Amino acid sequence: MSDLDRALAAADVGQGESLERLFALLKIPSVSTDPAYKTGCREAADWLKRDLAALGFSAALRETPGHPVVLATRPKPGAPHVLFYGHYDVQPVDPLDKWETPPFEPRLATLKDGRQAVVARGASDDKGQVITFVEACRAWIAASGDLPVGVTVLLEGEEECGSINLPAFLEEAKSELGADVALVCDTAMWAAGRPAITSSLRGLVYEEITVRAADRDLHSGLYGGAARNPLHVAADIVAGLHDADGRVTLPGFYDGVIETPDDVREQWRALGLDADAFLKPIGLSEPAGERDRMIIEQIQSRPTCDVNGLWGGYTGAGAKTVIPAEAHAKISFRLVGDQDPAKVKQAFRAYARSRLPADCEIAFEGHKGSRAIQLPFDSPALAKARTALADEWGVEAVTIGSGGSIPVVGDFKRLLGLDTLLIGFALDDDRIHSPNEKYDLDSFRRGTRSWVRILAALAG
Template sequence: MSDLDRALAAADEGLDKSLERLFALLKIPSISTDPAYKHGCREAADWLKRDLAALGFQAALRETPGHPVVLASQPKPSAPHVLFYGHYDVQPVDPLEKWATPPFEPRIVTAKDGRKVIVARGASDDKGQVMTFVEACRCWKAATGELPVGVTLLIEGEEESGSFNLPGFLEEAKDELAADVALVCDTAMWGEGRPAITSALRGMVYEEITVRAADRDLHSGLYGGAARNPLHVVASIVAALHGPEGKVTLPGFYDGVPETPEEVREQWRGLGLDADSFLGPIGLAIPAGEPDRMVIEQIQSRPTCDVNGLWGGYTGAGAKTVIPSEAHAKVSFRLVGDQDPAQVRQAFRAFVRERLPADCAVEFEGHKGSRAIRLPFDSPTLAKARTALAEEWGAEPVTIGSGGSIPVVGDFKRLLGLDTLLVGFALDDDRIHSPNEKYDLESFRKGTRSWIRILAALAA
């Protein structure tokens, strides 16, 4: 048997013990956002530190102004080094009465379709996912006495409450976090039995505008037709943000937007994600984005502009004939490729000012902006992970983008200069953040085996 085969055999033979360790971690109520569970967060961190130390890692709890970070390292000279990220904190369990079983009493149950699933808070997000990687390391040690690559694990306790202290920790510890690539297991598969690699995350620009006209609210019967209405002004501005074909009209907005390689587009075409399957379940039928783009492109690889809020004047019950003195809008932009958040913000503000009547004033409130993150489609790391996942699952993994953002991935790039490989084994029906959260037993078993294969591939 090869070393890889011995490690895979160790995973299968040790599954029951692996589940015992996962259940021990799931029993700890590590709710980071609730101060009442501060002790639970420290208990979970300490449990992980002890478990990793038993595997031969140099493991420690590193204090932050909030919950501690678990940092564990096991270098291997002359081999690649990976940085694995996960989190041990979980979401609150409310509403408790919606849980079929107590949320911190993990158990395996049989779902209606016959699947065996692990039910507990944190089973999928993110304790179960973290432990697939830890167990993969354990299997390599059991089979060969060593890891195929150098490994550092960074497991934080504040992801579910904003990760406010993580950037500062990364800055302070960046020398200890040196690696060739970062690995994150906090994402999902494309579907049951079909693995996925998230290779891109969209960036973000978020702006709030306030347009003011008269010095007070006005009676629309007395002033209507003569006085400027800020709601009209804001409505006309946000309406002008899109052209008739769905494109964003900001000058220079598409600078830095790359085209997706045709071989990737061809793979996406075969996934069956069309308007009926994606929009139908939410009561819609017609895509609102660029008409020459597939739905999957619209939500993954193309930039967007959305109005997230629009308000002003009287919004209570009944009628009040008023021209408001001010109106507001919240607008977000999802960015891709090399789009510059600062440039997009500047273009938006210039766009608003150009359309502002002379007797109106505008104020801007800018929220955090972030660049898009992408792993090059021709990355050797991506290719190795794709091969490893295909060998384990017997299905070609889908290389996808994410419409959302995972801030730590941007922090890894900005502070550590690391590209990130995002591989997760969650499913869409895992009910993360909801009562009766679950993680498929097969996700845990084959997730562990997948990481065993990926570590071997990265060592090659």
């Protein structure tokens, strides 16, 4: 048997004990957003530190102004080195009465379709996913006495409340976090039995505008028809952001957008994600994005503009006939490729001012923006991980993008210069952030085996 075969066998033999360790971690109530669970967060961090230390990692709790970071390292001189990131904190459990069993009393359940799953808060997001990686390391050490690559494990306790202290920690610990690539296990598979690697994340620009006209709310019977209505102005600004083909109209908006390679687009096309599959379950039928793009492109590889809120005037019960003195809108832009958040913000503000009629003024409130993250399609690490996943699952792994943003991945690139492979084994029906969260037993078992293979592949 090869070292890889022995490690896979060790993972299989140890599956029962692996599940026991996951249950032990899931029993710890580590809700980061609620100060009442501060002790639970530290207990979870300490449990992970001790478990990693038992595997031969140099492990410690590193203090932050919030919950501690677990930092553990097991070097392997002469071999590649990876930085694995996950989080031990979990979402609040409310509404508690919707749970079939207590959220911090993990259980193994049989689902209606016969699948078995671990049910508990944090089972999928992210304790179950973290443990798949730790157990893969355990299997390698049991089988060969060592890991095929050097590994640093970084587990934070504030992901569910914004990771507010993580950037400062990364800056402070930069000299300890050197690696060839970062690994994150906090994402999902394409579908049951079909693994996926998330290779891109969209960036974000978020703007809030306030349009003002008269010095007070006006009686629409007395002033209607003569006085400027800020709600009309705000609506005009919003309405002009897209053309009839679904493209964003801001000058220069598409500068820096990188086209997806044809072979990747064909892979996406073969997935069959059409309007019926994607929109029908939410009561819609017609895609509203760029008309010449597939739905899968619209949601993950193309830039977007969305109005997240539009309000002003009287919004209470009954009638109040006023022309409001001011109107408000919240607008977000999701960015891809090399789009520059600062330039997009400037273009939006110039556009909004250009739509402003006489007697009106506009104020802007900008929120933190972020660039998109794109792992090169020809990345050797990406190719190795795809091969490893195909070997485990018997089907080609899908290389996909995420329509959302994961700040830590941007921080790894900005502060550490690291590209990141996002490889997760969650499923769409895992009910993360909801009552009765679960993690499929097959995801746990084969997720562990997948990491065993990926570590071997990254070792070359």
